[in-house]
Amino acid sequence: xxxxxxxxxxxxxxxxxxxxxxxxxxxxxxxxxxxxxxxxxxxxxxxxxxxxxxxx
Numbered sequence: 854x855x856x857x858x859x860x861x862x863x864x865x866x867x868x869x870x871x872x873x874x875x876x877x878x879x880x881x882x883x884x885x886x887x888x889x890x891x892x893x894x895x896x897x898x899x900x901x902x903x904x905x906x907x908x909x
Contacts, residue, residue: 875902 878901882894 871905878902 875898879895879898882898883891886894
């Protein structure tokens with residue numbers, strides 16, 4: 854396989870894995886919370902995702 858195509862597939866796979874992980878973390882975090890706590894939980898999840906992406 855061409856190295857350029859292989860690296861492109863690796864990049865796409867990394868984005869898909871990170872997006873799936875972000876959705877699953879959000880789902881698990883919100884699943885057991887009361888509606889009054891959801892905003893704080895979602896803010897915390899957003900901070901974790903930003904930290905993983907290197908924007909902090």
